Amino acid sequence: MNSRQGPRTSVAGALSALRGRDEECRRLQDLLTAARSGQGQVLVVRGEPGIGKTALLDYLAEQASGFRVVGTAGVESDMELAFAGLQQLCAPLMDCAAELPAPQLEALQIAFGLASGPAPDRFLVGLAVLGLLAAAAGERPVLCLVDDAQWLDQVTAQTLGFVARRLVAEPVALVFALRQPVEALTGLPRLMLRGLGDADARELLDSVIAGPIDTQVRDRIVAETHGNPLALLELPRGLSVAELAGGYHRPDIQPVAGQLERHYLAQVRSLPDDTQRLLLLAAAEPVGDPTLLLRAAQHLDVSPEALAPAEAAGLIELGARVRFRHPLVRSAVYRAAQHDQRRRVHRALADATDPAHDPDRRAWHAAHAATAPDEAIAAELEHSAGRAAIRGGTAAVAAFLVRATELTPDPATRGARALDAAAAKSAAAELDAAGALLAIAQLAPLGDLQRARLARMHAELAFTRSRGSGDAPGLVDSVHQLFRAASGLEALDATMAQETLLEAVCAGIYAGRQFGTGVRGHVTAALAAAPAVDPSRPSELLLRALNTRISAGSAAGMAHMRAAVAALVPETWSWQAFPVGYEAVVHDLWDDESWHRIAVDAVRVATGTGALAALPMAWTTRAGVHVMAGEFAAAQALIADAGAISAAAGQAPVRYHALALAAWVGDEAQAVALIDSVARYGAARGEGRVTALAGYATAVLHNGLGHYQQAYETLCRACEYEDLGLYGWNLVELVEAAVRAGEQDRAVEALAELEDRTVPSGTDWALGALARSRALVSDGPAAEQLYLEAIDRLGRTRVAVHTARAHLVYGEWLRREQRRSEARAALRTAHDMFGGFGALAFAERARRELQAIGDKSSKRRAATSGELLTPQEQQIAEMAGAGLTNTEIAAQLFISAHTVEWHLRKVFAKLAIRSRRELRNTPWR
Incomplete structure (x- = not known):
């Protein structure tokens, strides 16, 4: 049964409007054929009003023999109601909902108002919709038609964008029709509809005019309608016989949509x-x-x-x-x-409208009917905002609260609601609207706590705006505002004060050199004044750790940083300062085990609790661990998945570890392009920390390529400011670059700074990096002992890329010492390790060293069976080899079980195996 809301034209009218659309119809037929064969299909049909989008959807529905056809249509006045369009689309498929995993089913029911509970994350809802479509397609192919997608509510558009990007191996076709671009649907396959050609347009016009028509009048109508089929069908009906016979004249020509509206x-x-x-x-x-x-x-x-x-x-x-x-x-x-x-x-x-069945639309209509402030309606809108928050509709929350603010007669209550509305608008990334609401609140008679909250929100808004504009002075001032807001909250709300202070410290870390050394003075004062809320809370421990580390240095901060990291376990998880705060701490601790544990926990908590808005950050953090472990394919798969989910949600991609991965891979052209792009992007956002990141990535790239002078010059600029968590990494690169560039004095200075940061840590990563750096500035037996210590210590860590580098520099030293046989062994080890990782530049550096001692056996790494796997295939193969079921893999990777099976079939073919059991014993990694 066709449950789509439409068609709005008759089949005959649709077929008539399809005159001249042979190519478009063939594309739609190909889409149905591919979906029938089990290949997920997505298409966005775009064009002006009346161009024939709805007619093509009707044609598609008529041609979808054997399909289950469902659909929805966006309605302009419904855009503020969360999940309105999605519920209409999914309602006919809910008979398949029993096949969904319990967390997905619960999220979908809460989103649709069929159950109560905590607000569901939109990604979990998206996965539920994907599962619902896959389950329905198990019986017969499914065709989803979405008309007027430009008028979908924001959450529905984002959810369907998420689903569209993950339809791979399901017999499902998802087709959108829209007038103008929708951000959540950008990048999807597109079909642009233009006006009909003159010949087709004339034929269509003749088909709806019973009497004679003057040739010049016909040509003018065709020209003025630009071949728009609906205009050609509708506008002549308003013309008299005399006008058609030769008197047609319209000196006030408007765009076609305007003409059609006037006609109707x-x-x-x-x-x-x-x-x-x-x-x-x-x-x-x-x-x-x-x-x-x-x-x-x-x-x-x-x-x-x-x-x-x-x-x-x-x-x-x-x-x-x-x-x-x-x-x-x-x-x-x-x-x-x-x-x-x-x-x-x-x-x-x-x-x-029944207030028990649909209280939100009742309140919305009442708000549009109001002629003056009305507290009863405003209170209902506030309740509707609460229900929208439970369903996860941020844009709907904001819309209800804004209208509630407008209808509130009492100034104090209006100010409080304006604050809540501003927070909702800010969460929906509508910064100008948030600022306007804060201005309303500022004029209201607020209490002390509300005034302090207003100051905090002003500071948060200023920070967000300055990040986006690249206004460095504005960015610096906004960080100062956050610290002042935290101070103003101390005597009013200790918990909020602490949250604001942690936010301010992380903002200072983010701003980096843009903020300068001012952060030290702020946190020193904050450390003395900050009230203790709960000393065992991870956020409080992290705040004290960051404050102590920034104000008193590495040695003084070690104990606090260890306590903060140890406290962050799944049972006490906090997203407030993740990943900036926690990554800065674990990097400054040189604690690879804790970094790995936190990264794994982040993914587990995000997927297990439904905090999936944080999943891109969790995935990229885990990708960073994979990069250091030399597991580049796994890192690339996670970064790609994080980017896809960020795009589906309209979020900016998290690119830190993508930059590091590109640098370690060592493809100069690609890495330089990415580094330059991220550096420009960071500068535009006022992100001072990106200078240290770009310096690190550039240094790794050029140290790998053997361009030591370029690495040295870059690092000298990057190390002008101590970016927490990145500075130590840059010192390691600086020691090597300075030694190779002949800048011995600067290498010794950098080594002294490195000692101050690694000795207090005492981890194998810290002491291994220090031993390698000391060896580079040493000679004779002392140097050799340090090289061997570095290899030993780093070999006990997860940072395999640095273990390989320790073998490399040791081999280079041995070659200069004329110990060719020993050099050959060390360099071959380095070459094989780098080749296995896919670190092209460092592998080539090792190969050149081997060639210099006459070794001909080390060629560029040939492709192995593992390299034939795509990053996602490798990721799925790893998980299947570890014993996870298709459903479990699908849940972790946000794809359907059908897609997992499809990828596994390709893996088995590439590796010439027949079963999952063989994955455990196949040397494909």
């Missing part, structure tokens, strides 16, 4: 007054519920029979759903109405 409005205005009132009522009611429409008509004292003339004119259809002939009919009716007419129909709809 002229038809509407020719109808009886009661009919026009019912059309306006239908235009204001987005659900298309005929029962609700009839109840509301009673409140207007209008008989339902009054709709008959509009039905006879073909403007509206009253059946299982109320459907307008075209969205332009709805918009023409609503926009042409006077404000008092709109308020009257919204009042009728509010009175007719």
